[in-house]
Amino acid sequence: MTKARELFDRGLAELRDRILELGTMVETAISQAFRALREQDREIARQVIAGDEQINARRYDVEECCLRLIATQQPTARDLRAIVAAIHIVTELERIGDYASGIAELAIRLAGQPFLKPLIDLPRMAQIDQEMVCASLEAYLAYDPELAFNTARRDAEIDQLDDQIYRELLTYMLDDPRTIPRATYLLWVSHKLERIADRVTNICERVVFMATGEVKEFNF
Amino acid sequence: MSKLETCDLRLYYGDLEALQGISMHVEERRITALIGPSGCGKSTFLRCFNRMNDTIPGARVAGQALLDGQDIYAPDVDVVELRRRIGMVFQRPNPFPQSIYDNAAFGPRVLGLARAAPPWNRRRWDGMRERAGLDEIVEQSLRAAALWEEVKHKLRSSALDLSAGEQQRLCIARVLAVKPEVILMDEPCSALDPAATLRIEDLMRELQEQYTIVIVTHNMQQAARVSDYTGFFWLGRLVEYDQTAKIFTRPAQELTEDYVTGRLG
Numbered sequence: 001m002t003k004a005r006e007l008f009d010r011g012l013a014e015l016r017d018r019i020l021e022l023g024t025m026v027e028t029a030i031s032q033a034f035r036a037l038r039e040q041d042r043e044i045a046r047q048v049i050a051g052d053e054q055i056n057a058r059r060y061d062v063e064e065c066c067l068r069l070i071a072t073q074q075p076t077a078r079d080l081r082a083i084v085a086a087i088h089i090v091t092e093l094e095r096i097g098d099y100a101s102g103i104a105e106l107a108i109r110l111a112g113q114p115f116l117k118p119l120i121d122l123p124r125m126a127q128i129d130q131e132m133v134c135a136s137l138e139a140y141l142a143y144d145p146e147l148a149f150n151t152a153r154r155d156a157e158i159d160q161l162d163d164q165i166y167r168e169l170l171t172y173m174l175d176d177p178r179t180i181p182r183a184t185y186l187l188w189v190s191h192k193l194e195r196i197a198d199r200v201t202n203i204c205e206r207v208v209f210m211a212t213g214e215v216k217e218f219n220f
Numbered sequence: 221m222s223k224l225e226t227c228d229l230r231l232y233y234g235d236l237e238a239l240q241g242i243s244m245h246v247e248e249r250r251i252t253a254l255i256g257p258s259g260c261g262k263s264t265f266l267r268c269f270n271r272m273n274d275t276i277p278g279a280r281v282a283g284q285a286l287l288d289g290q291d292i293y294a295p296d297v298d299v300v301e302l303r304r305r306i307g308m309v310f311q312r313p314n315p316f317p318q319s320i321y322d323n324a325a326f327g328p329r330v331l332g333l334a335r336a337a338p339p340w341n342r343r344r345w346d347g348m349r350e351r352a353g354l355d356e357i358v359e360q361s362l363r364a365a366a367l368w369e370e371v372k373h374k375l376r377s378s379a380l381d382l383s384a385g386e387q388q389r390l391c392i393a394r395v396l397a398v399k400p401e402v403i404l405m406d407e408p409c410s411a412l413d414p415a416a417t418l419r420i421e422d423l424m425r426e427l428q429e430q431y432t433i434v435i436v437t438h439n440m441q442q443a444a445r446v447s448d449y450t451g452f453f454w455l456g457r458l459v460e461y462d463q464t465a466k467i468f469t470r471p472a473q474e475l476t477e478d479y480v481t482g483r484l485g
Contacts, residue, residue, distance in 0.1 A: 002418065003425040004445065071468035072444045 008073050015065050015086055016141060019093075022058045023137040026093050027130050029055065029100035030196065034126040037107040037189065038119060045111070048104035055097035062090040078210075085210035089140065092199045092206075096133065099192040099199075106185045106192075116172055116182050125161045125193040128154060132200040139204065143211040152204035152218040158197035159220070165190045223248035223402060223432040224269055229283040231264055231273060238264055241283065242458045244451060246402075251424060251433045253443035253464065256453035257484070262436045265453065266404050268292075269434070270306040271299055287402070304331060307395030311407040313387035315379035315394070320371050323379045323390055324358040327398035333357065357397055365393035366423050385416025392423065403427065405435040409442065421446050440480060444468045452476045 029048050036045035066083050069075060075083055132151055139147035169183040201218050208216050222245035231239040239261050246252045254262040264273065271292065273279045285292040292302065304327070315323050328334050334353035358375070362368040367389040371382070379390055388408060395403055405424075409417040424433055424446055437443050443450050444464060451461040452475075460467065460476040471477045478484045 002422045004418065004422055007425070067469045068465045072465055074441055074445065 008069075008075075008079070011065075011069050011073065012079065012082065015062065015069065015083070018058065018062045018065060019086060019089060019140065020137060022055065022062065022090055022093050023133060025051070025055050025058065026097045026100065027133050029097050030103075030126060030130050030133070033100045033103040033107060034123065036104055037110065038123065040107070040111040042108050042111050045104040045107040049101050052097050052101040055094060059090045059094040063087055081210045081213060085140075085206040088206045089203050092203045093133075096196050096199050099196050102192050103189050106189050110182060110185050113182060116169075116179055116186065121161050121165050121168075122186065122189060122193065125158055125165075125190065125197075128157055128161075129193055129196045129200070132158075132197060136200050136203040136207065139207045140210070143207075145208045145211045148204040148207040148211075149218070152201045153220050155197045155201050155218070156220040158194055162190050162194040222246055223288065224434070225284075225286040225289075226265075226268070227284040227286070229265075229268060229281065229285055231261075231268060232280045232282070233276070234278045238456050239268070240456045244458055244461050246432060246434055247449060248432050249428060249430070250448040251428050251435065251446055252449045252451065253447035254434065254436045254451045254453060255438075255440055255443050256459075256479070258438070260453040261456040262451075262453045263406050265458075266406055266434060266436050269402070269404060270303050270308055272308070274299070300331075304398045305400055306402040306404060307398065307400035308404045308406065309388070309391050309395060309408045311410050313384055313391050313411065315382070315387050315390050317378070317380055319376045320362075320379050320382070320390060321358055321375040324361050324393045324397050325354050327394060328354060328357050331398060333398060361393040361397040362390075364396045364427070365389045366419065366426070367393055383416070385412050385419060388412060388416070388420060389423065392420075392427075396427075400431065402432045402434065405433065407436055407438060410438065417442070440468075452479060454479070 029051060032044055032051075033048045035041065036048060066087050069083055070080075073079075132154055135147060135151040138144070139151060166187065169187055172179045173183045201220070205216060205218055208214060224246035226242050226244055229239060229242045230237060242265060254266065256262050267273045268281060268285050269287070269292065273281065281293055287302070287306065291297070316326060318326075325334075334357060359368060359372075362371060367386060370386060371390075379387060382390060388411075392403075392408075409420050412420065421442065424435070427433060435443075435447065447464045449461065450464045450467040452459045452467065452471075452473075454475060460471060460473045462472070467476060468480055471480060475484070
């Protein structure tokens, strides 16, 4: 292997490391935001919101890395697709971070009030979201279109849970209008968790493009 | 301290100001690329460092050019020694019409760099002793120029029988044989095919660990691929000089941007 290729490979490895790092930060943000909601902990929520700044900064770091690689290495074929995919993927991860931050804000609003009902479906959605983020990045690392496809498929589970939550909260609201504020906030949490899964689906589409060159839309 | 530095360096051909007040520094053990259109002064600037412009009638330098902080144009400078410390590789490979061995050995022979003969019985031992020292130097230089494996079995054959890419690597070996500190390269790959070009670029990256390299190139992609710093020349002026990644992603000067994006001639 030429030294040029070695240098380039090192640059690509650095890019991958940074994306993984960002992925871990985002997974943690989802988990901590949900913990803040579950434990009604305003302090944890505030930390998630403050942490979003770092996620944003990391996203720009990765973009900068990509710009530099494109300008100095003239990548082609798989390398070019990987770099372009990286730019899209970190944009999606950054948006997921925003949703986590949004959930933390809702946790602050809900803190101090009794739970409408025990949280069952929402934690399940949050768990699936985290697993999807993790799996999508595994697929990215491994250039694995099959794993990407199977990960994106789980969006259907999330949509089902979101639907369930909506119907359930609707009955609460119809039953007792005093529950409307809390129910609305919970609806918004559910909505953000559902959007997170959509973003992960986009990541999976990019992984398939990167690995195969094919543009496939996943609609589950 | 920078390895090379210029302070308001100007060069005149008679009354014509070919280089206008160039101030820049070249980092040690880095690759610095000089880009710009034909006739913009980049080769002229390069030749200021090893005083090759001295050979041009009517050429006159003002301002300062420094090697390790010392004035290159001071009256007591030994130009031969300067050109040993600052070697040069040219656009067209120009090996001497001699054997491969003699090409690599030329500099050390002339400068007496090979292991000295013992003072006694010089007539008998002189040739052999000198050859032993030279053999090592020749092998080291050819290895360092990534050429040894290709030529080790034919060191006595003519350098002119080598391919263009091999000849260029031999010219690099010739420079390395006298243990320089800086290697100036004036469009070293212009006459080579893409494969030979990539080999030279690879070699540059290896050499950079030990030597300071300044390369003039027309090939912007090459500058972007290979260099750590890039200077953009235009009509005798240094328009912008910065880290290569910056020049090719967000240059500060509009003229630089127009040139690297291909909007200028």
